[in-house]
Amino acid sequence: AQKITQTQPGMFVQEKEAVTLDCTYDTSDQSYGLFWYKQPSSGEMIFLIYQGSYDEQNATEGRYSLNFQKARKSANLVISASQLGDSAMYFCAMREAYNTDKLIFGTGTRLQVFP
Amino acid sequence: GAGVSQTPSNKVTEKGKYVELRCDPISGHTALYWYRQSLGQGPEFLIYFQGTGAADDSGLPNDRFFAVRPEGSVSTLKIQRTERGDSAVYLCASSFSGGEETQYFGPGTRLLVL
Numbered sequence: 001a002q003k004i005t006q007t008q009p010g011m012f013v014q015e016k017e018a019v020t021l022d023c024t025y026d027t028s029d030q031s032y033g034l035f036w037y038k039q040p041s042s043g044e045m046i047f048l049i050y051q052g053s054y055d056e057q058n059a060t061e062g063r064y065s066l067n068f069q070k071a072r073k074s075a076n077l078v079i080s081a082s083q084l085g086d087s088a089m090y091f092c093a094m095r096e097a098y099n100t101d102k103l104i105f106g107t108g109t110r111l112q113v114f115p
Numbered sequence: 116g117a118g119v120s121q122t123p124s125n126k127v128t129e130k131g132k133y134v135e136l137r138c139d140p141i142s143g144h145t146a147l148y149w150y151r152q153s154l155g156q157g158p159e160f161l162i163y164f165q166g167t168g169a170a171d172d173s174g175l176p177n178d179r180f181f182a183v184r185p186e187g188s189v190s191t192l193k194i195q196r197t198e199r200g201d202s203a204v205y206l207c208a209s210s211f212s213g214g215e216e217t218q219y220f221g222p223g224t225r226l227l228v229l
Contacts, residue, residue: 004157033215043204045158045220052215091157101146101213102171105157 004092006106013082013113020067021077021109023092029053032096034075035103036066039089048090051075082113117141119221121207127227128197136192136224140209147190148208148218149182150174158206164190165213197228 003026013019025034036048051059051066059066067076079086089110093103120139128134140147145166150158160174164184175181179197184190194201204223210216 035217037220042222043225044222045206045208047217047219050217093157095215101163101210101218102148102160102174103150103158103218105159107155107157 004094004104004106006092006109008109009107010110010112013079013111015084015113015115016081018078018080019082019111021079021090021092021111023075023077023106025073025075025092025094027073027094027096029096032094034066034068035093035095036064036075036077037091037093037105038086039091039108041088045091049077079111084113084115087111087113119207119209119219121205121221121224123224124222125225125227127229129229130197130199132197132228134194134197134226136194136205136226138190138192138207138209138221140188140190140207141219144209144211144219145187146210146213146216146218147184148210149190149192150206150208152204152206152223154203161192161205163213170213194226197226199228202226202228 005024032053034051038046049061063080065078089108091108092106122137147164149161152158163171166187179195182192206223208218208220210218
């Protein structure tokens with residue numbers, strides 16, 4: 001059964017510093033996709049970054065990068081130069097290509113950025 | 116263009132009542148998804164539409180829940196005989212064509228069953 005694990009219920013980081021949010025996954029499929037979403041207090045899930053299992057390079061989107069270690073089945077999100085507006089819940093999710101399109105989410109990490 | 120919209124944003128109902136939650140996907144998106152997010156948890160998949168048909172309804176918890184998308188655009192999630200355990204945020208997402216396409220979420224409907 002597929003599973004996403006986020007072991008950090010909460011993280012603190014000082015403004016302008018970098019922070020890593022951990023995500024490990026479990027799947028027996030060779031083809032899958034990994035996603036990170038941000039959920040501010042308003043409730044909307046905001047797409048941040050995507051990594052395909054066959055992508056050879058780590059994905060990057062502005063201040064977000066995904067540290068993809070396939071052998072370890074980890075897909076950690078790195079946020080560089082943290083901003084106060086980065087304070088939110090962050091969810092890691094997986095989609096298995098040969099299953100349906102549903103996303104399996106972890107339990108999330110609450111990030112708080114302080115001045 | 117406009118993102119995914121959901122109405123109502125909040126719904127309070129009494130146990131045993133019927134509710135309908137509406138989702139309007141991004142224009143042109145053929146794939147539409149419903150998820151449910153309980154307090155302190157990540158979203159859980161309910162149902163996926165490709166066009167008008169439900170391609171995967173394996174996440175619907177029981178037969179009190181069903182969803183429709185009659186014209187391949189707007190979708191309605193319907194819950195009969197609501198129970199207090201149905202209280203959650205119901206999130207809708209859409210993607211251009213499903214598959215590897217990114218799912219974009221709406222703001223959700225917060226349902227409270229008293």
